[in-house]
Every structure is written in structure tokens, then in C-alpha cells.
Amino acid sequence: MARINPEFTDELIKYGAFDPNACYNCGNCTAVCTLSDENNSFPRKMVRYSVLGLDDEIKASLDPWLCYYCGECSITCPREADPGELMMSLRRWLISKYDWTGLSGLLYKSLAASISAFVLLAAVVIWFGAYWHFNLETVMHYGHYFEIAAISLVFLAILLPNIIYMWWLTVYKPGIKAPISVYIKAIGELVVHLFTQKRTLSCDDNQLRWFEHFIMVLGYLGLLFTTVFLDWFSTQSMFIIVLGYVESAIIFIVTFDFIRRRIQKDKEISKHSQPSDWFFVIWLFMMGLTAFLVRLFMDVNILENNIWMYLVNLIILVQWALIIVPFGKWTHFLYRSFAMYFANLHRATLAK
Amino acid sequence: MKQKIGVYICHCGGNISDYVDVEKVRQSIEHDEGVSLAKTTMFACADSNQKEMVEDIENRKLDGVVVASCSPKLHLLTFRAVVERAGLNKYNYVHANIREQVSWAHSDNKEGATEKAIQIVKAAIAKVRYAEALEPIKVKSTKAVAVIGAGVAGMRAAIELAEAGSEVFLIEREFFVGGRVSQWDDLCITEETGKELITRLYDEVMKHKHVTLFTGAEVIENSGSVGNFNLKVQITPRHFKLHCNSGELQKAIDVCPVEVPDEFNFNITKRKAIFHNYPSEYPQLPAIDLKNCTRCGECEKVCSNIDFSQKTENLNIKVGSILLATGFDPYEPKKGEFAYGEIDNVVTFPQFKRIVHYCDDKLTYNGKEIKHIAYIYCVGSRQVDGENKYCSRYCCTANIHTAITVKKKYKNIHNYHFNRGIRTYGKAEIWYDESSRLGDIYLQSFEHDPPIIEKQGDRTIVKIKDVLTTDKELEVVADLVVLVTGMEPRKDNSISNLLKVPKGRDKFFNEIHMKLRPVETVIDGVTISGASQGPKNIMESMNSALAAATKSFELVDSGELELEPTVAKVNEKTCEWCGKCEEACPYSAFEKIEKDGKFMAKVNSAVCKGCGMCLPVCPVNALELIGLTDQEVESMIDALIPTI
Numbered sequence: 001m002a003r004i005n006p007e008f009t010d011e012l013i014k015y016g017a018f019d020p021n022a023c024y025n026c027g028n029c030t031a032v033c034t035l036s037d038e039n040n041s042f043p044r045k046m047v048r049y050s051v052l053g054l055d056d057e058i059k060a061s062l063d064p065w066l067c068y069y070c071g072e073c074s075i076t077c078p079r080e081a082d083p084g085e086l087m088m089s090l091r092r093w094l095i096s097k098y099d100w101t102g103l104s105g106l107l108y109k110s111l112a113a114s115i116s117a118f119v120l121l122a123a124v125v126i127w128f129g130a131y132w133h134f135n136l137e138t139v140m141h142y143g144h145y146f147e148i149a150a151i152s153l154v155f156l157a158i159l160l161p162n163i164i165y166m167w168w169l170t171v172y173k174p175g176i177k178a179p180i181s182v183y184i185k186a187i188g189e190l191v192v193h194l195f196t197q198k199r200t201l202s203c204d205d206n207q208l209r210w211f212e213h214f215i216m217v218l219g220y221l222g223l224l225f226t227t228v229f230l231d232w233f234s235t236q237s238m239f240i241i242v243l244g245y246v247e248s249a250i251i252f253i254v255t256f257d258f259i260r261r262r263i264q265k266d267k268e269i270s271k272h273s274q275p276s277d278w279f280f281v282i283w284l285f286m287m288g289l290t291a292f293l294v295r296l297f298m299d300v301n302i303l304e305n306n307i308w309m310y311l312v313n314l315i316i317l318v319q320w321a322l323i324i325v326p327f328g329k330w331t332h333f334l335y336r337s338f339a340m341y342f343a344n345l346h347r348a349t350l351a352k
Numbered sequence: 353m354k355q356k357i358g359v360y361i362c363h364c365g366g367n368i369s370d371y372v373d374v375e376k377v378r379q380s381i382e383h384d385e386g387v388s389l390a391k392t393t394m395f396a397c398a399d400s401n402q403k404e405m406v407e408d409i410e411n412r413k414l415d416g417v418v419v420a421s422c423s424p425k426l427h428l429l430t431f432r433a434v435v436e437r438a439g440l441n442k443y444n445y446v447h448a449n450i451r452e453q454v455s456w457a458h459s460d461n462k463e464g465a466t467e468k469a470i471q472i473v474k475a476a477i478a479k480v481r482y483a484e485a486l487e488p489i490k491v492k493s494t495k496a497v498a499v500i501g502a503g504v505a506g507m508r509a510a511i512e513l514a515e516a517g518s519e520v521f522l523i524e525r526e527f528f529v530g531g532r533v534s535q536w537d538d539l540c541i542t543e544e545t546g547k548e549l550i551t552r553l554y555d556e557v558m559k560h561k562h563v564t565l566f567t568g569a570e571v572i573e574n575s576g577s578v579g580n581f582n583l584k585v586q587i588t589p590r591h592f593k594l595h596c597n598s599g600e601l602q603k604a605i606d607v608c609p610v611e612v613p614d615e616f617n618f619n620i621t622k623r624k625a626i627f628h629n630y631p632s633e634y635p636q637l638p639a640i641d642l643k644n645c646t647r648c649g650e651c652e653k654v655c656s657n658i659d660f661s662q663k664t665e666n667l668n669i670k671v672g673s674i675l676l677a678t679g680f681d682p683y684e685p686k687k688g689e690f691a692y693g694e695i696d697n698v699v700t701f702p703q704f705k706r707i708v709h710y711c712d713d714k715l716t717y718n719g720k721e722i723k724h725i726a727y728i729y730c731v732g733s734r735q736v737d738g739e740n741k742y743c744s745r746y747c748c749t750a751n752i753h754t755a756i757t758v759k760k761k762y763k764n765i766h767n768y769h770f771n772r773g774i775r776t777y778g779k780a781e782i783w784y785d786e787s788s789r790l791g792d793i794y795l796q797s798f799e800h801d802p803p804i805i806e807k808q809g810d811r812t813i814v815k816i817k818d819v820l821t822t823d824k825e826l827e828v829v830a831d832l833v834v835l836v837t838g839m840e841p842r843k844d845n846s847i848s849n850l851l852k853v854p855k856g857r858d859k860f861f862n863e864i865h866m867k868l869r870p871v872e873t874v875i876d877g878v879t880i881s882g883a884s885q886g887p888k889n890i891m892e893s894m895n896s897a898l899a900a901a902t903k904s905f906e907l908v909d910s911g912e913l914e915l916e917p918t919v920a921k922v923n924e925k926t927c928e929w930c931g932k933c934e935e936a937c938p939y940s941a942f943e944k945i946e947k948d949g950k951f952m953a954k955v956n957s958a959v960c961k962g963c964g965m966c967l968p969v970c971p972v973n974a975l976e977l978i979g980l981t982d983q984e985v986e987s988m989i990d991a992l993i994p995t996i
Binding site: 006 | 794815822
């Protein structure tokens with residue numbers, strides 16, 4: 001027995017949902033959705049749960065993560081209830097529910113809070129630079145350490161507990177008892193999804209979007225590896241230097257295209273942009289561009305006199321690592337892949 | 353006996369002639385007694401054949417005509433008109449059906465079909481031999497109409513009739529006009545209140561000097577028939593003098609010590625024995641309800657206008673037609689039906705409307721504030737086990753409109769609609785749209801799985817297996833449960849018993865034909881309108897009121913009515929009045945009279961329908977049906993079975 005909570009839609013609208021109450025249960029969205037089958041009416045079930053405010057059911061569901069937002073449902077909806085954007089909002093809402101710190105929810109719902117956090121971190125970085133008298137070598141040295149520390153901290157203290165909580169909500173609590181062997185077998189799929197997000201190929205009519213996304217992920221993960229472990233900014237290896245250039249160029253070129261689409265709104269997926277969506281693409285773009293410029297300044301030997309360039313890069317990096325990665329849209333990448341993984345556990349258990 | 357009968361046998365393209373040998377039929381009857389002309393024709397109903405028939409009748413001086421073709425329902429009137437055009441009385445025409453009764457029914461047996469067709473045509477010829485020329489019965493008609501019920505339908509009809517030029521007696525049982533609509537307040541689509549509609553109609557009614565309004569009045573006797581109904585109207589006094597001081601009136605109401613449940617508010621409030629339903633009600637004069645008045649005399653002390661000497665009056669009126677606009681009763685749920693009468697915050701929709709009317713800025717019931725409202729639809733309508741199988745039509749729309757009104761009038765209202773499929777037909781669909789966009793939640797179940805209402809502690813819970821959420825079991829905590837009740841026929845049957853108005857299976861008044869004759873009844877002169885005929889919204893009631901007014905006016909307008917002459921006739925010599933015919937007659941057309949020192953039956957030919965129910969029960973065979981005399985029927989039987 002589930003109790004109806006009509007105030008839930010008001011909450012969801014704060015996460016970007018358009019007008020879920022407009023739904024009159026015609027089922028056109030389900031008819032057009034490639035994810036829908038006899039057992040799962042996709043995305044109607046989630047729309048209905050949202051209208052009724054069945055938040056426990058939504059928390060236990062992996063459905064929002066299986067949707068890659070092709071937007072067909074929103075185009076087909078005769079009531080303009082925008083089910084595609086509703087699924088997107090549910091993902092934002094779920095991120096805030098998985099997050100034990102509660103900061104995700106705050107940042108999603110309040111633009112002022114997000115801006116304050118960005119400004120605060122920028123101030124801290126400038127203060128840090130001033131503390132070391134803007135000495136390039138020292139600042140770069142600690143900057144590099146910061147990257148390693150931030151990655152470990154964010155992963156261990158925030159993302160890992162959140163994923164465990166997500167597992168508890170979606171696998172353990174609904175009573176899915178998969179043997180260890182199934183967990184191990186499905187890991188291969190998890191890695192593939194993390195790197196390729198290949199599921200999107202089955203939804204999207206535009207293969208270019210997947211390809212862009214794919215090389216962007218490779219570029220991003222590559223740049224992360226190149227800067228953190230191959231120490232791109234200090235290396236003398238020609239190969240690594242060129243590799244870094246290529247990776248950072250890929251990031252800002254591809255994200256430039258993403259930003260262009262969000263401005264032009266030519267596809268359903270890029271029609272509705274929440275602040276969190278803008279932060280994500282702009283910061284990714286800036287990250288690629290500033291890293292590229294920092295290395296370029298080094299190679300033409302002007303960074304010594306233009307340390308601000310490095311500081312800008314560091315500010316972007318710090319904001320990215322401490323706001324967008326743990327609490328923002330970046331987590332999509334992680335939760336989505338884990339949702340596929342958990343869905344495999346569901347399937348394996350149900351098959352038995 | 354006819355000597356020159358013309359017989360036409362139709363091929364009906366091939367519909368008849370493919371199975372019936374029409375030429376053989378023609379040959380086998382052409383030498384029958386009295387037949388002077390026998391023809392076959394490709395299409396008897398075609399213009400060319402109709403012309404030929406007229407010429408034949410005129411040139412050969414035919415005195416009787418038979419066409420053997422399709423069902424008389426299709427072309428009886430066509431051929432009656434043909435013989436009339438040729439100068440013959442239309443009752444000298446007899447129709448034989450050899451299509452529906454022969455060729456279509458016996459397409460597997462052509463010889464048998466032909467044989468049957470021959471006999472049917474012979475029977476028709478036998479009947480036409482004895483047919484007589486008949487003239488319609490003419491009766492005088494009084495140019496006045498009694499409209500029963502001064503609700504919206506009755507008032508609308510009264511205005512229309514008066515404008516057309518008829519005298520109108522508008523008879524209302526209650527002390528105030530307006531009926532159910534005056535209880536309704538905010539109305540759907542037009543955004544007017546019921547009071548506004550009533551005021552407009554009442555003002556128009558009062559403008560017409562040809563409308564006489566009786567309130568507190570009931571028809572208690574009826575005699576006569578179409579054109580000349582004699583009605584006895586009983587008028588209960590209000591016990592107030594006309595033209596009195598309104599300040600004193602209010603004082604009289606204030607001092608009255610008697611309090612009774614106020615039916616106008618569906619018993620959610622109380623009223624005094626001196627009452628009006630709302631301050632500006634029409635007629636603007638309170639009334640004393642003598643059933644509850646204790647005659648304590650308190651009111652007389654403060655108000656000089658009270659007059660207990662007024663007596664019940666009887667008035668005889670004569671009208672040509674009666675228009676019924678007696679309305680409906682709201683369905684009253686049984687005790688325990690969706691917890692009605694068991695859980696105190698379960699109310700009916702009409703009660704809810706009145707609650708909303710009395711709550712200004714905060715919706716409260718029994719002293720508690722209401723935020724979550726559950727509406728249970730189709731209560732008393734579309735019943736699986738109960739008698740009311742029909743849809744009450746107005747409730748989905750009216751309730752959704754009310755839910756929106758409530759949401760806009762008060763803060764933080766949440767509406768939950770537990771429905772069996774929403775039927776906001778026509779223009780009302782916009783309200784469904786608005787309500788759902790305002791965040792109202794719609795939950796649906798089928799008739800075999802209705803929502804369950806139960807008490808958990810001091811909370812009222814409504815549970816449903818929602819088909820829109822894959823039959824998931826859901827529940828709502830409701831502050832108020834509204835049973836969206838439908839319409840029922842009036843429990844009071846006095847007027848329908850008096851006029852013998854037939855009722856349908858749903859117990860509402862029945863029309864002759866749902867589509868083609870929607871406001872006439874089989875009782876000549878009695879028309880029906882509004883929700884007395886079945887669930888209707890105000891717009892539909894107006895439509896039917898205007899239609900009924902037109903049909904009633906048609907009957908009284910010319911001052912004379914022509915009626916079918918095919919009625920029963922009493923043989924005064926043999927009738928000895930036993931009363932059996934009176935018992936058998938479904939229309940009360942018989943009357944016992946005394947003539948030349950003996951009792952006998954008399955047929956009121958304006959009431960008789962010629963159904964023939966009386967004929968077989970007469971022990972002395974003193975009755976005959978004009979147009980279907982014994983002689984005609986016996987000769988037909990002889991023709992049909994010649995071998996016996």
C-alpha cells in the first residue's frame with residue numbers, strides 16, 4: 001500500500017520538471033519509447049509515480065537511469081507534459097537522494113547556493129596563490145598534489161558511499177539477492193558502460209551524438225590520466241605533451257559543439273537547460289581550453305610572466321572537482337553505469 | 353363491397369421478385385372477386401408508378417387499392433397519399449407486406465414463398481373489399497397549457513408558450529420557484545450562479561400576463577383528454593399576507609422556535625418553520641410550513657402580516673395540453689454505501705455544494721478544516737447490482753467544476769478523483785483539462801473493484817487498486833469524502849399516476865421514440881421535459897423544454913385537433929356494462945354512462961388508441977374496432993387459410 005503525496009510534483013518542478021500534472025495517461029510516451037516492453041511501461045510508470053508522489057517507489061527504481069533522453073516521448077506527448085525532461089529531473093532528484101551530504105539537492109534547487117560555492121572556491125584558490133606569493137613553481141607543485149588528493153577524497157568520502165547507498169536502495173531493499181558470481185560476471189559490462197555509454201546507441205537516432213560523447217569521455221579520462229599520472233605540465237616527453245594537447249583540444253572542441261546545441265535548442269535533449277547543465281558543459285569546455293593554454297604558455301615560455309593563466313586553470317579544476325564531480329551532473333556518468341550494472345543483477349535474479 | 357379493386361405487385365428491384373414469382377401471384381389473384389386491375393411493377397414507390405396508379409384510379413374508377421410490396425412502416429403513408437391524390441379516401445387502401453414477411457424471410461424456398469405471397473395478397477384484397485371511407489375525429493382544443501414544475505425547464509417552457517400566444521398555468525409544488533438549480537450556486541461553463549438563472553427566468557415569467565404561477569400547488573385530479581384536460585389544483589396557503597413589510601418578516605423568522613432539517617441545504621443545516629430558502633428567493637415572501645409549525649403564536653406577536661386564517665383552496669382549470677417538468681431527486685446513498693452515514697466526513701455531492709456555499713475563506717466541515725478531498729464517482733449511477741444502470745451525465749462535469757472552484761476559493765486544497773472513467777463530454781472537457789493541470793489526481797478503478805473507505809484512528813482513508821498505476825494499491829488520507837451522486841427519478845409518483853404517464857426501465861418518464869419523438873408520450877396531449885425524462889444538464893433540459901413547449905403548443909394552437917378515426921366503437925344495443933373493457937383498457941378510454949334507462953360503455957375517442965385490447969374481453973361482443981371490423985378480419989382469415 002503506497003500513500004499518495006500530491007506535493008511531490010512541486011518538489012520535482014524545482015529540479016526542472018516541466019508540468020507532470022498535464023499527463024492524462026494516454027500512453028503515447030510508452031508507445032514510442034524503445035525501452036518500453038510488456039513488463040515495464042516506460043516512461044509512463046515513472047510519470048505516474050511522480051504525479052502520485054510515490055517517492056519510495058521512485059528511489060527504488062533504476063528506470064530513470066536507463067533513459068538516455070532521446071526526447072521522442074516529449075515530442076509525442078499530446079499534452080506537452082514533457083516526460084523526457086521529467087525523467088531528467090528524476091535523475092537530478094535521485095542524485096540528491098543518493099548523496100549523503102545533502103549538498104546535491106541544495107545546489108540543484110538553489111542557483112544562488114551554486115554561485116556562492118563557485119565564488120568561494122575561486123577566492124580560496126586566489127588566496128592560496130597569494131599565500132605563496134604567486135610563485136609559479138610552488139603553486140603548480142601543490143596544484144598537482146591537490147588533483148590527486150581531490151580525486152581520492154571525492155571518490156572515497158562521497159561517491160563510494162553514495163554508490164553503496166544507491167545499491168542499498170535499488171538492490172538490497174527491494175530484495176534482490178544476487179550471488180557474488182553474478183556481481184563479478186557483470187563487472188565487465190559496467191566497465192564497458194563507464195567508458196562507452198553504449199546503451200545510448202539503442203535510443204538515439206543521431207549516432208553522431210554518441211560518437212561525440214564517446215570521444216569526449218575518452219578525451220576527458222585521458223586528460224585526467226595525462227595530467228595526474230603522467231604529469232603533463234612538468235613532463236619533457238614529446239609524446240605525452242602532444243597527447244595532452246590532443247586530449248584537451250578534443251574536450252573543448254566537442255563541448256563547444258554541446259554548448260552550441262544547448263543555445264540553438266534544435267534537439268529535444270538540448271531544449272531545456274538547467275543551471276547544472278550549463279555549469280557542466282561550460283566548465284568542461286573551460287577545463288580543456290585552459291589546460292591547453294597553460295601548456296601552450298609553457299611551450300612558448302610566457303607562463304612565468306602570466307601565472308594568472310595557471311590560476312584560472314586551477315580555479316576551474318578545483319570547482320570542477322569539488323562541486324560538479326561530487327554533487328553535480330558529472331555523477332550521471334557514474335550512477336548511470338552503475339544503474340546498468342544493478343539492472344543486470346535484477347535481470348539475473350529474476351531470470352532464476 | 354368493393355367492385356373495382358386495383359392490385360399492384362412490386363418486384364422491389366429484385367428484392368421480392370428474385371424469390372417470389374410475382375407474375376404467378378398476379379395471375380392467381382387477377383380473377384378474384386372484385387379485382388378489376390392486377391399489375392406487377394418494378395418499383396411501386398417510384399414516381400412513374402405512383403402517377404400510373406393515380407391515372408388507373410381516376411380512369412377506371414377504382415374503389416379500393418392494394419399494393420403488395422415492403423413493410424407498411426416504410427410505405428403505407430406513401431400509398432395512402434397516392435390514393436388520396438386520386439380522390440379516394442385513404443382508408444380504402446390496404447398494404448400487403450411481401451418483402452420482410454416473404455421474400456427476405458423465405459429466400460431458401462421460392463415455391464413456398466410464392467404461395468405465401470399469394471395468400472397475403474388475397475387477404476389484403478379480402479380486407480379492402482369491406483374497407484370503409486373514414487374521416488378523422490375532430491375535437492375542440494382549449495388554448496391553454498398546464499406546465500407542472502417551475503424549475504428551469506418549466507419556467508423556460510412557460511415563457512415560450514406564453515410568447516407563442518397560449519395561456520399558461522405554471523404549477524409548482526414548493527413554495528418557491530427554481531427547483532434544483534436554485535440549490536446549485538456556481539454553474540459550469542457559463543460561470544453564473546443558479547440564482548442568477550432563476551432570477552432571469554422568473555423575471556421573464558412575471559412579465560407575461562398570460563402566465564399564471566401557482567406555488568405550493570399540486571394537481572390532485574385529472575379528467576378529460578387531449579385538447580380538454582380538466583385539472584383540479586390544490587393550493588396550500590403560505591399564511592402570509594401579500595405586500596408586507598420585510599423587516600417584520602425577518603423578525604417572524606427569528607422568533608420562530610421550531611427548527612427542522614433544511615432540505616434546501618440537503619439537511620446539513622436547520623431552518624425554522626417559517627422559512628425562505630435564501631434571502632432573495634422568488635416569490636419574495638416566506639412561507640409557514642404547517643407540518644412542523646406548533647402554532648405557538650410567537651411570530652404573530654412580532655409580525656402583523658401573518659394570517660393563519662388562510663385555507664387550502666381548490667381550483668379547476670381547463671387546458672389543452674400538459675407539459676411535465678417535474679425534475680429529479682438526487683440519489684441518496686444507502687447507509688454504509690461507501691461508508692455513508694457511518695463515517696461522519698462522508699457527504700454527498702449536493703451536500704458538498706452547499707458546504708462550499710457556506711464556507712467563505714476556509715473550507716470546514718464539522719468544525720474541522722478540510723485540505724484533502726476524495727471524490728468517489730458514479731455513486732448511484734452505472735450500478736452493477738443496483739437498479740440505476742444509467743449514467744447520470746451531469747456529475748463528472750459538475751464535480752470537476754466544483755473541485756476547481758474549491759481549489760481556487762481556498763488555499764492548499766488537494767483533490768483526488770476516484771473515478772470509473774471521466775465523462776466530461778462536449779465542451780466540458782476543458783474543465784477536466786484545467787483540473788488535471790491544477791494538480792488534481794485522477795485514480796481509476798472498474799465497477800467490480802470500487803474504492804474502499806475506512807477509518808484508521810481518527811483519519812479517513814480511501815484505498816483503491818488504481819488501473820492507471822498497473823493496479824497498484826494506493827491510499828489517500830482524506831479530510832472529506834464526497835460521494836458524487838447521480839440523478840434519480842422523483843420518488844413522488846402522484847402526477848405520473850394521475851396522468852398515467854409511462855415510465856421506462858430506469859423509472860424516468862418515457863418518450864414515444866427516443867430519437868424521433870423525444871418529448872411526446874403515448875398519452876396524447878402530455879409532453880415531458882427536463883430531468884423528469886432522464887438525467888440531463890441544464891442546457892439539455894432547456895433544449896427539451898423548448899421542444900416540449902413546441903409540441904404542446906401545436907396541440908392547442910388551432911383550437912381544433914384531428915385524431916385518427918381507427919378507434920373502438922360500442923354497440924349500444926348489445927352492451928350491458930360489465931366493466932371488463934374498462935379494466936382492459938391501458939389508456940382509460942372507457943366511461944360508464946346511462947342511456948335510455950340502461951348502463952353501457954362509452955369510448956372517449958380522443959383517448960382511444962385503437963389498440964384492440966378491449967375487443968376480446970367483451971363477453972357479448974359489443975365492441976368493434978373501426979378500420980379493423982370483425983367482418984374485415986374474418987374475411988382476411990378466410991382468405992389466408994382457404995383449405996380449412
